[in-house]
Amino acid sequence: MTRFRSKHFAVLRKFYPLFMSVIIGVVGYMFAYFYTYNQQQTLTVNTNHITLGKIDNLYTSLRSLSIAMNAFITIDCEVAKPGLQEIVTRLPNIRAITLLKDNKPFCSTNEHLKPSDIPPITSDNVAIEPRSFNSYLILWNNQLYFKQIAHDKNMNLLIDVGHYQVLKDILVPRTPFQVIMLKLKNHVITEHGITDTPIKLYQSITERSFRNYNFYVKTGYTVRLDFFSMVKYHPIPLLIVLFASIIAYVLTHWFIRNVANAYYELQSAIKNGHIKAYAQPLIYSHSGQLSGLEILARWHHPKFGLINPDTFIQVAEETGLIIQLTQTLFKQVATTLADYADRLPDQLHVGFNISREHCKSLQLVEDCKKFLVQAKNKTIILVIEITERQLIEVTDMTTKLFKELHELNAKIALDDFGVGNSNLSYLNNFAIDYLKIDRSFVGHIGSDALSKNILDSIIEITQACNIESCAEGVETEEQALYLKEKGVTYQQGYYYLEPIAIEDFVQHPMFQKCLRP
Numbered sequence: 283m284t285r286f287r288s289k290h291f292a293v294l295r296k297f298y299p300l301f302m303s304v305i306i307g308v309v310g311y312m313f314a315y316f317y318t319y320n321q322q323q324t325l326t327v328n329t330n331h332i333t334l335g336k337i338d339n340l341y342t343s344l345r346s347l348s349i350a351m352n353a354f355i356t357i358d359c360e361v362a363k364p365g366l367q368e369i370v371t372r373l374p375n376i377r378a379i380t381l382l383k384d385n386k387p388f389c390s391t392n393e394h395l396k397p398s399d400i401p402p403i404t405s406d407n408v409a410i411e412p413r414s415f416n417s418y419l420i421l422w423n424n425q426l427y428f429k430q431i432a433h434d435k436n437m438n439l440l441i442d443v444g445h446y447q448v449l450k451d452i453l454v455p456r457t458p459f460q461v462i463m464l465k466l467k468n469h470v471i472t473e474h475g476i477t478d479t480p481i482k483l484y485q486s487i488t489e490r491s492f493r494n495y496n497f498y499v500k501t502g503y504t505v506r507l508d509f510f511s512m513v514k515y516h517p518i519p520l521l522i523v524l525f526a527s528i529i530a531y532v533l534t535h536w537f538i539r540n541v542a543n544a545y546y547e548l549q550s551a552i553k554n555g556h557i558k559a560y561a562q563p564l565i566y567s568h569s570g571q572l573s574g575l576e577i578l579a580r581w582h583h584p585k586f587g588l589i590n591p592d593t594f595i596q597v598a599e600e601t602g603l604i605i606q607l608t609q610t611l612f613k614q615v616a617t618t619l620a621d622y623a624d625r626l627p628d629q630l631h632v633g634f635n636i637s638r639e640h641c642k643s644l645q646l647v648e649d650c651k652k653f654l655v656q657a658k659n660k661t662i663i664l665v666i667e668i669t670e671r672q673l674i675e676v677t678d679m680t681t682k683l684f685k686e687l688h689e690l691n692a693k694i695a696l697d698d699f700g701v702g703n704s705n706l707s708y709l710n711n712f713a714i715d716y717l718k719i720d721r722s723f724v725g726h727i728g729s730d731a732l733s734k735n736i737l738d739s740i741i742e743i744t745q746a747c748n749i750e751s752c753a754e755g756v757e758t759e760e761q762a763l764y765l766k767e768k769g770v771t772y773q774q775g776y777y778y779l780e781p782i783a784i785e786d787f788v789q790h791p792m793f794q795k796c797l798r799p
């Protein structure tokens with residue numbers, strides 16, 4: 283987790299929520315932009331394909347029809363006409379079929395057809411001109427015609443497809459600002475008809491007829507996709523992004539405020555001496571004598587009273603305040619013990635819980651040296667309790683740290699053993715002096731066979747590795763006797779004494795009894 287430092291907090295508090303919301307906003311906008319862009323692109327490709335297919339089909343079906351109609355060209359109009367009429371009535375898009383001779387109508391289903399109604403084939407009247415050059419799709423006077431030149435060049439077929447709405451319908455775009463263009467030579471047809479004004483299209487795609495007819499279909503957008511067009515035409519993704527950005531601001535603000543508050547509160551608690559050192563005795567199993575004490579932090583909160591470490595140690599670790607917190611405990615314990623410096627028993631164990639953060643530099647060695655000077659007693663054995671829950675990496679730095687701690691005659695204890703992630707190599711790497719057996723195993727003595735077996739195994743490991751052991755959470759005489767019998771070196775728990783303030787601890791008969799006269 284991110285470590286927060288005091289000098290960063292003021293700046294962080296102000297700018298971090300804004301920064302987060304801008305980041306979410308920018309990333310969200312990019313995401314919304316590319317999403318919309320992709321959507322448009324996919325739609326363009328699909329639309330272009332479908333349109334191309336429809337025009338191809340239109341042309342091909344007219345061509346097939348005209349081929350079928352070729353049979354009528356050479357027969358008499360009276361014979362041909364009923365057949366042509368039946369076809370016109372059956373096919374909804376065909377308005378009339380006309381047979382031409384020398385480009386003049388000689389037989390038509392349209393009774394009112396005049397020679398001037400026959401569309402000329404010029405480069406201007408927009409014809410779809412296939413490779414075979416013998417059939418044309420003609421746009422003329424707002425009408426769509428199909429003309430088939432028969433083998434006999436004088437006898438031709440003209441199919442009047444009707445108003446070229448048929449074509450226009452095919453060119454109707456799927457979304458606003460989309461334009462579908464049919465490009466024939468220099469001419470362009472859109473849903474609005476023939477246009478010679480160039481239309482600039484964005485995200486466009488142009489494809490030639492699948493059947494290799496001489497036309498192109500181009501689809502694209504008249505509006506470029508940018509921030510403003512997104513705001514105007516695609517507001518929903520942007521509204522979602524705006525919403526996410528506001529949520530990011532609010533959550534970050536809330537998070538920073540809470541962490542910062544916790545940080546400031548804990549920092550001022552340390553400064554104002556509200557973090558107190560409590561002590562709990564460690565007892566030699568074999569003699570029942572006091573071997574030392576473990577120091578545990580308590581917060582004497584002016585409003586909430588006594589707060590147990592479970593609530594604030596994590597905050598202290600996450601904010602980096604744990605080092606200051608431990609230093610204040612070192613100082614309180616050293617100055618209290620200094621009053622008894624000359625009377626302390628030899629090799630009194632004084633254990634402190636040390637977090638991983640504190641082991642990242644040699645600061646801990648300096649703190650221990652300072653403690654021994656302030657306590658004015660060089661025989662005290664400092665016990666550095668590192669927890670198995672927060673494994674410390676083996677690096678050159680940590681190896682040096684633990685070596686220097688051992689040179690100070692300190693002992694390294696591995697706390698909460700049995701519930702964390704360590705393995706036996708860990709014991710070796712840091713030259714662990716004793717294991718503190720988690721109270722969850724001790725609590726099951728006499729009841730849960732499995733936990734008891736684990737407990738027995740842990741004790742056997744300590745004996746096999748020739749390291750000392752300390753059982754935590756001893757609450758009953760039965761547990762105390764069992765652990766003694768099993769050869770556990772030290773015991774700690776409410777059975778002997780619960781943690782009490784260090785000033786009270788030094789007054790306690792258990793401590794007083796072990797002082798030298």
Ligand SMILES: Nc1nc2c(ncn2[C@@H]2O[C@@H]3COP(=O)(O)O[C@H]4[C@@H](O)[C@H](n5cnc6c(=O)[nH]c(N)nc65)O[C@@H]4COP(=O)(O)O[C@H]3[C@H]2O)c(=O)[nH]1
Pocket residue numbers: 562577578579590591592595604608611635636637667669697698721754755756757774775776777780781
């Ligand atoms: N049920 C039961 N509990 C017993 C008994 N005897 C002792 N305890 C409790 O067991 C915990 C033993 O401490 P720990 O394993 O080091 O576990 C400690 C330690 O990991 C951490 N902690 C406490 N003070 C500090 C500190 O100054 N620095 C750091 N880094 N961690 C600390 O907080 C944990 C909890 O501390 P506490 O709440 O003081 O809880 C203490 C103690 O009050 C018993 O017979 N029965």
